[in-house]
Amino acid sequence: MNKLIIGGVALMLGIASCKKPAINKSPELVSTTTDSLKNGTSNVVVAPTTDSSKVSVDNAPKTEDAEIEKVSVDEVDFKYLKGKAKVGIKSTDVNQTVNMDIRAKKDSVIWLNLSVPGLPVSIATAVFTKDSVKIHNKYEGSYNVYRYDHFSEKFKFNLTFDILQALIVGNRPFKKNKSRVIRENEYFLLKQHEGKVQIDNYIGQDKKLKKLLVTQDVTNTKLEMDFADFTALNNTLFPLSNLITVEYKSEKDQKIYQTVINIKHTKVELLDEPLQFPFKVPEKLLKKN
Template identity: 60%
Template sequence: MNKSSEIQAIDSTAISTIPRIDSVQTTNPVVSKPAETDDSKFKVDDISFNYLKAKTKVSYKTPKESQSFTLDIRMKKDSVIWMNITALGISVATGIFTKDMARFYDKFHGKYTELNYDSLSTAYNVKLNYDIIQSLIIGNQPFKKNKSRVIRENDYYLLKQKEGKVQIENYIGQNRKLKKLLLTEQPTNNKLTMDFEDFNSLNDILFPFSSLITLDYQSNVDQKFYQTVINIKHSKVELLDTPLEFPFKVPEKLLKKH
């Protein structure tokens, strides 16, 4: 069974023009060559915690359709992410992400799927792994051990990295918080952009309560360009030291198929 086919990418209508998202506009124009900074002395202010619990509203939009739902999120930092999807007050699906695998139980349709991240990346036409998914929820820099080239430009720092065929651009504000992350996959030029907003104090930590996720890709089927835009808004976030549970129960008859 081709497991990646069990995950349906969000249905989009082809659009002929994709807006450029691979640059950041600054208030003042750059009038001189940007200065490179020693990345060993540059530290991004990531969010430090043991466990996280959040109530989140998610909406996505394509030229063809739009939908919205609520997520209950539980997380153990750098280890496991659990999500319960609710629509119209009814739990319709559960997902759990670990370092090496993503598992989904679609209660509404009675389907269970488990995928490694290579298959998940193929299904959504962009590089995905645990650290990237954790980043889109909390705004931490996903590639920390990767040697960076740091450029100082006016009111932000630009950290450039490369991970395999993926070029990574981290846009860091003066407060050392990740404001924008751009992943560009070669040679397809597919792009995943994360913009983090609504930074508010949470346990004396600046936390982004909103994020805008934009996926631009060229279809392998018809060679046309598609775009999906996802808005994430946390209505409540708790950073905890007390361990959380991550319940994930799937009917035995569905597990036997894998």
Template identity: 50%
Template sequence: MPHLSHGKNILLVVLFILFQSCGKKIGTPSVETVAVIDTIIAKDTTTLIEIKPAVEEVQPIVEEPKVHTEDLNFNYIKAKSKVLWKTNSNSDTYTVDIRMKKDSLIWMNISVSMITGATGIFSKDRVQFFHKINNEYFNLTYDSLSTKMGFKINYEILQSLIVGNQPFKKNNSRVIRENENYILKQDEGRIQIDNYVGPNRKLKKLLVNDGPTENKLTLDYEDFATINQFLFPFSSQITLDVKDKDNKVVKTLISIKYSKVELLDSPLEFPFKVPAKYLNK
């Protein structure tokens, strides 16, 4: 039976990791166009003759239209998925049950061979995680979790990536047309983000690059199906290229396939119990 290691636990509970950084944006100064007129004095006359340079016809700049992704709208979500975790050294498969209350709570239960191995709950400001097999309990802020992970994460980003919504909302994204897709290019300080938006206005691919560290994340959404008139990606694949403490690139592949997804209006339960002996530590 695959073993849920300490480091992998937090990664698996989080499932989706994203770079985020704050930095000042450097504006591009405006450039004024100046028309130049050449003045020539003719040899045999005192008359001034003005010769204007030929003016090339300037093609109007056609701006790409503003592109907005079609976000999944919901009150509650209940889902079941299979997660394949693969590195260069090993691969494990888990069953992950997810429950979510929009903008409030994310609950996950991780099982191996029908045996619950860990349960985690994410609120707006904290992450609680109980590893039943190893008898370990974690109660972390997002700042402390980000330190452990090596990436800055928060609740809003996690929720967006789980349901396939665009994680960063900006009206000033640079838009590029690529065949049938649009690419929304964004800068978050030292982080560069490419959002690939398909004809269905859903996010189909996310590329994230941290310039200084060269850490990279690629997230592909596939197998879109309609649920309650909304499109949901039933398959996704995360590829992480992250440097370890020895500056070596470690590649991790996480494949997620949902077998069942429900968008609900009725409230869900989020069972999370931790033995008192762990709470008193």
């Protein structure tokens, strides 16, 4: 049985306990062009070329390899987010593209609805809050509620709501930790620790997070996000592309496995007006849970 996962990072690592529907497998995503984005939403505009002078560094020494006390990072601020994306998933047993509708309330709720090319209806809907993940697998007719430690145990990695939100908007998931900042080539590297997890934030000259590398010290599980195609949106730069690589060791055969997820946002809106997060589950499935 092939598996896809629905759930935050876990959602895009495969669909949980799901037989794969007969769909058109296509590992390549269609390139998102400037024109198609403009046609998709009126408030997505191509960002101007960034100027390295916009980097805000407090108490920064003049030497290239010196430690920097503080770096100002431009975070995406929003009340509500609404968007569409194409997501390419590739692993040892999955190689396909899915369409994803996204809605979110900052630091509170993330709603995802999945469909696949060739099927006109939704195959799954998931709702993420700070403490739980609800998944309605419409294709198989199942409904499950998980805590995040379910996915953490499976992948030997501490998956959280904050990591999922960072995955979507390109913000740092760990902001309260003290940072040691150094200069590495064209980046400012903010190094952090969260328990036994090491976090490397690569900040570009435009003050945006360009790359996030999270490493679990004990298991050596790695999550890497590479953000690109930054576009001006509501007075900030928003990454329309995110290439995610997850690497972990299987307890069954002790081999290293890798999953690659390629997210291409085709439409994004940052809104002040509240959004609805529709999530209807048949009564018979609720009784089973």
